[in-house]
Amino acid sequence: MSAPMIKEFRLPDLGEGLTESEIIVWKVAVGDTVTLNQIIAEVETAKAVVELPSPFAGVVAALHEEPGTVVEVGKPIVSFEIEDDGAGGSAPDAADAKREPNLVGYGAVLEASGRPARRARTLAALRPERVAPVMVVAPPVDRPRSTxxxxxxxxxxxxxxxxxxxxxxxxxxxxxxxxxxxxxxxxxxxxxxxxxxxxxxxGPHTKGERETRTPIKGVRKFTAAAMVASAFTAPHVTEFLTVDVTPTMELLARLKASRVFAGYKLTPLTLVSKAVLIALRNHPTLNARWDEASQEIVQFNYVNLGIAAATPRGLTVPNIKDADRLSLLGLSTALTELTDTARAGKTGPGALSGGTISITNIGVFGIDAGTPILNPGEAAILALGAVRKMPWEYKDEVALRLVMTLSLSFDHRLVDGEQGSRFLQDLGTMLADPGMVLAMV
Missing domain, CATH: 4.10.320.10 (E3-binding domain)
Structure with a gap:
């Protein structure tokens, strides 16, 4: 019978070249038997909360870090007791390949090929080593949820x-x-x-503290750095347009009442997002990126639509891949999934990268207008204001109408004032009269 051995699992690079992650919660305790790819922990990178799968099948021998600890990539976080296959220092066989951690910790290799597996971007420290067991008392698995x-x-x-x-x-x-x-x-x-x-x-001064200090880390730290880089790199220009969106809101009511959209969540954001995707067909310069390193302008022939979302861990901007290919029904479904996932704190790193243009809905907070900061690497961002009933000129008379202010910020290196203005004008035209879409597509 083969003897047990201890193998150490080090925190992997969870993508995007991030150098550290915070242990949010352990899903296992010392002494637990785990299977290959079983979720053993939730860790928070600078961009998202990620579930960490086990690279081994065996027994948890030690948990090296407490929840709430920020750990550098490459440091050991858990040790496993597994059965020694007796291979010693020989090259790994197929069975050994099934137990070794794979690239960036997103699951173990399940099959061995006839050629050596590529180790690109893996850390040398990621390969398990023989270590003495270190017994650490694990926290309860069902610990209260908190940040x-x-x-x-x-x-x-x-x-x-x-x-x-x-x-x-x-x-x-x-x-x-x-x-x-x-x-x-x-x-x-x-x-x-x-x-x-x-x-x-x-002591007497606990209640009503004069100040509270919170460490700057995780998503908030990443977002702050990205916003500072964007604000002081790209020359921002912001333009405003106030629009009578009564026809759009009437259309929204009709769509909600129709059997075709029964069970779908439709909001003003849904229709504005669709209008943005249509307007970009005639104004592609707003769907581009300034590549400083290569001194090139990258024109995207697809739209990954970013939607700013306020989450318990801070602001994130996940994006809908190839949003320009979606119907209104598909866009409604994608928006619902995106927001629900973001609010639950489950947005993955892949959804937070690769965006080409963004929308932020400040109207949900009762705000009319603002000067949104560009998501790094994007040429434009649109802020939607609150829909308000206001006196407005309508058919040469003053009437109460539903009005919204659009705020468009763009990178003046990529987008001229005329281009930004015409995009905003077309967007306003569609929202003031949705039937005009037929003349624009």
Whole structure:
């Protein structure tokens, strides 16, 4: 019978050349038996939360990092106890290939080919090594859902998250939930006594702190760096157009009532997105990229439509691949999936890269207009304002109409003022009179 051996799994490069990730939660504990490609952890890169699959089948011998810890790529995070195949230092056979981690940690190789597997972009440290077992006590698998800043706040206040009920989306524990616990709230008597003792130990200045410090990391850190780079690299120009969108809103109501769109989620964003895709056919310069390194203008012959989404971990801009090929039904489905995935914090790295033009819907916050910053590598971004009922000139009279302001920011290196203005004008024309689409396609 083969003897067990310890193999170490190091944090892989999860794509885009990212150098570190944060352990969000372990899905396994020391002593658990895991199978090949079983999800063992959730880690957060600078762009997204990624599920990490096991590269081995065996028993978890050690978890080297606690949740909330930021780990550099290449550092060991978990050790497995597996059966030694007795191969020693010989070349790996087919069975060994099934157990070795593959490129960037997105699953293990399931089949061995007749030629050596390419190791491009893998780290030398990624190959498992023989190490002595290091026993680390793992946290409970069913730990309360919270973000690293909230866990830090709870730790600073001496609050046990096990006694906190989350009021955020899907039971997420928020900062207010933690602060409310310090005051006792509606906790069971035993929990109130426990929290009260903790609060007394903290001192009189805990409640109503004069300042709170939150580490800048993860998605927020990446977004901030990207926005600074964009704002100070691309010469931004922003133009505004206020449009009577009453006909578009009437069309939206008719579509919602039709059997064809039964079960689909239709919003003003759906129709505006479709109008943007149509307008780009006549104004392709807004769907381009300035390549500084090669000194070239890259014209995209497809549209990966980015949609800015506010998530618990910060602003992200996932994009719909080849959105220009979708029907209105397909676009509605894609938008719904994109927003639901983003709000759940499950957007993958692939959906956050490769965008060609973006839309941000600030109207959902009751905002009329703004000067949106370009998503890095894109030529334009459109902000949708709130739809408001306002006095408006209509058929030579003043009437209450539904009005929206469009804010278009573009890279003046790629888009001239005339090109940006004509794009915005065409967009406004379609929203003011959707029937004009027939004259534009």
């Amino acid at each position: 690293p800043p909230v866990r830090k706040l709870a730790k600073d206040l001496g609050v046990d998250l096990e006694v906190v009920t989350g009021t955020g989306e899907d039971g997420l524990i928020t900062r207010d939930d933690v602060r409310n616990v310090v005051g006792g709230g509606d906790l069971p008597a035993a929990a109130q006594e426990r929290v009260g003792t903790q609060a007394e130990a903290i």
